[in-house]
Each structure stands twice: as C-alpha cells, then as structure tokens.
Amino acid sequence: MAIPDPLVHVDRAISELRRGAAVSVIGEKKHLLMVAAEALTPEQLEMLGNYQAGEAALVITGTRANVLGIDKTDRAVSMVSHPQGLTLDVIECLANPLAALMNHPSLDGLVVSDAGDLAQAAITLCKLSRLLPAALIIEGAQAAPDTLVVEASEIQSYISNAAESLMQVSEAQVPLENAENARVVAFRPRDGGIEHLAIVVGDIDPAEPILVRLHSECFTGDLVGSLRCDCGNQLRGAITEMSRVGSGILLYLAQEGRGIGLVNKLRAYQLQDAGFDTVDANLQLGFDADERNYLPAAQMLRKLGVHRIKLLTNNPLKVAALARHDIEVVERISHTYPANKHNEEYLQTKAIKSGHLF
Ligand SMILES: Nc1nc2c(ncn2[C@@H]2O[C@H](COP(=O)(O)OP(=O)(O)OP(=O)(O)O)[C@@H](O)[C@H]2O)c(=O)[nH]1
Numbered sequence: 001m002a003i004p005d006p007l008v009h010v011d012r013a014i015s016e017l018r019r020g021a022a023v024s025v026i027g028e029k030k031h032l033l034m035v036a037a038e039a040l041t042p043e044q045l046e047m048l049g050n051y052q053a054g055e056a057a058l059v060i061t062g063t064r065a066n067v068l069g070i071d072k073t074d075r076a077v078s079m080v081s082h083p084q085g086l087t088l089d090v091i092e093c094l095a096n097p098l099a100a101l102m103n104h105p106s107l108d109g110l111v112v113s114d115a116g117d118l119a120q121a122a123i124t125l126c127k128l129s130r131l132l133p134a135a136l137i138i139e140g141a142q143a144a145p146d147t148l149v150v151e152a153s154e155i156q157s158y159i160s161n162a163a164e165s166l167m168q169v170s171e172a173q174v175p176l177e178n179a180e181n182a183r184v185v186a187f188r189p190r191d192g193g194i195e196h197l198a199i200v201v202g203d204i205d206p207a208e209p210i211l212v213r214l215h216s217e218c219f220t221g222d223l224v225g226s227l228r229c230d231c232g233n234q235l236r237g238a239i240t241e242m243s244r245v246g247s248g249i250l251l252y253l254a255q256e257g258r259g260i261g262l263v264n265k266l267r268a269y270q271l272q273d274a275g276f277d278t279v280d281a282n283l284q285l286g287f288d289a290d291e292r293n294y295l296p297a298a299q300m301l302r303k304l305g306v307h308r309i310k311l312l313t314n315n316p317l318k319v320a321a322l323a324r325h326d327i328e329v330v331e332r333i334s335h336t337y338p339a340n341k342h343n344e345e346y347l348q349t350k351a352i353k354s355g356h357l358f
C-alpha cells in the first residue's frame, strides 16, 4: 500500500473546508473539529452547538482580534467564545470586516483566550484554502466517521513541502508580442495543488547572472487591465526588458492578492473603498500585510539551473527572501511605472508602509 502523503491530506482538507464541510485536526493526543467561518450555515452552527464534547469557539488571527479591539495582546491567534454561545451574526462580524461594516451586533460578554497549536493550524488551513482566516472549532471533539482527518504538523509544513516537491510538468514555445523567442514552463507540486509558471525569454546562460522578475498573479491587473495597481505594466514591461537585453525569466507565481487569493483581494478593495489603505485592509481581514512565501520561486529557479540573478523589483522583501533561500541577488533593478489617479495612493502606501524602493 502506498504511504499516505501529508501533502495530499492537506489538499483534501482544503477542498472539504472550501465546500463548507467540517475537518478534524489532530495533534499529539489532542483533536479539534473545525468549520471555516465564512462557510458556516445556521444548521451547522446548531449541530456544532449541540456537540457533546465541548463548547464551540471562534478562532481568529491576533491581527483581526487587535483591529476589533477585543484582544490587546500580541497573540498570533485568539480564541473567542461567549458564555451563552456565539450567534451567527456575531461570528460573521468577528470573522468578516465587511459584515461588521453593515451589522453591529453586541460584542459584550465575549471571552478571549489563548489558542493552542491545533487552533493555530486551523487558521493556517483557512489561509491555505484562500478563505477568511477564521474558524469555528470544538476542542476535544472526536471526528465523526465521515470527517476528514489531517495532522496539525502536516498543515504547518504544507507550504514548504509543496514548494520542495515542485516538478516541471510541461513546457512549450509561446511567441509573445514583445518577446518572440519565449517559452512557458509549468511546475506542479506533488499533490496536484496550485501550479506556478516560468516565462523564459531568450536563451539562458546559467554562468551569468540572469535577469529575473517574480510576478505575483493579479487577475485584475494582468488580465483585464485594472488601474487599481501597476501589475499589468510590470508584467508586460518585464518581458519587454528581458527581450531587449536578450534573455530573462519571469516567474508567474500563483500568489494572487499578495497571497490572500482573488476573493479576499476583492474584499480588501471594498475595504479600501471604505477608507482603509492596502496594508490596513489586509489587517482588517485578519491577514498579514503580505502573506507571500518565495520558496516556490527559489525552487523553480534552481530547477531551471539558475542561482545568480539580477532582480527586477522595488520590494526589498523579495530580495531578502530569495537570499534566505540560497538565490544570490547580485543586483536589484528598479521596476517602476507612472502612477494613475486610481493607483497613486496604493503605490504611495507601498513606499511609506511596506518599504518599497523606487
Ligand atoms: N491584498 C492585496 N493585494 C493586492 C492589492 N493590490 C495588488 N495586489 C496584489 O499584489 C501583488 C502584486 O505584487 P507585486 O507585483 O509582486 O508587487 P510588489 O510586492 O509591490 O513588488 P514589486 O512589484 O516587485 O516591486 C499581486 O498578487 C496583486 O494581486 C491590494 O490592494 N491588496
């Protein structure tokens, strides 16, 4: 029999959570049952409320608890309960800042406490599922026979395990408008999870530092020409520049919305329209300002035989992250395009709050 693959367990748990099913997270001698807050139905809440094993509580990130003002500590994850049980209205407002803009149920009497390792893994699983980082949990609850079981340690090591397992699965010549000699190379993790792409322009000489761009997927900017960001210009501009200098590699990373996913990015845009900047909108949703991990990028570069690069970026985090993953950045090349009236504030916030260089 094949050895069960931890990546596959997590991948299945992601599907379960996204379709609103309960998942059981287990650790050493401990277990909890979780449902993603944003997929919670009144029936499920009633079912979980009647669970004999223990009391249902909501886990949210410390960041979300801080902006709500219900937890002033620096806990990574906070557990929230109510002596009379949490109602769906309260859960929605605690989990989702957009619901909190519309409804104002009383938050009196909430009890906030430390969340253990399993609850932290539950939050990580929500993030991997590209859902809001909030889950209704019951600690100590045994899994029902048809509930999927996943280990907390498998969840916590998923990102690095998936990155390390990336394999080149296909490649083809694709002449581009601004770079006729280009090929697209696709990489897939072992569990069949999210694929990342490399666009290789010209012929690469691994003996020389290669011009590289790490481009995080942006449906709105890359595909439909959104003016809220500068992604479309950066994408096409990088390819044009690689063609001009003769060669280069653009990694097209499946990290939409700085790693929070397209649905959450649209939520962040709605919050920005309500007055928050791009960083605070992420924090309101309970995410970090930037949730990306660049191990997949480093791994793809290694698979392409590239170890020394010149990086097209304004983001110092990308340079530092690649260096941590053993890719030598011999030069950072600024990658700036003129602002428009829709993205001016966004670009300013990145310079002021995220340390972007120009
Ligand atoms: N969460 C969030 N993501 C955004 C927002 N605007 C754009 N994005 C995402 O940000 C990512 C773009 O980042 P990058 O082009 O890598 O930009 P960067 O981190 O500023 O770094 P450089 O462009 O390399 O300087 C894409 O995944 C976009 O979808 C926003 O307001 N909120």
Ligand SMILES: [Zn+2]
Residues within 6 Å of the ligand: 218, 220, 221, 222, 229, 230, 231, 232
């Ligand atoms: Zn964009």
